[in-house]
Amino acid sequence: MSETPTEDAICSAKGCRRAAEFDLAWNNPKLHTPERRKHWLACAEHRESLDRFLSARGFLREVGPIA
Structure with missing residues (x-):
């Protein structure tokens, strides 16, 4: 997945400041x-909950590790 910020990447979950390990690519059609x-x-802790949130809305397109 190109164009993913990797330098100082932190988790997108509310209040989380852990290092990000996964990139969840999405769009709202x-x-x-x-x-x-x-x-x-x-x-790793929030990957599943963020995946469920996006999937429930039909927004998730792909998930991959951050290089």
Whole structure:
């Protein structure tokens, strides 16, 4: 996944300051073109909850490790 910030990457979960390990690429099809990707970063602890949040709304496109 290109264009993912990796320097000082922290988890996107509210209040979490842990180092991010995963990149959750998503978009809202009602607002974004199909090729547009926004990124949430997740630590190991919050990866599943952020994944569930995005998946429940049909926004999650792909998940991968941060290089």
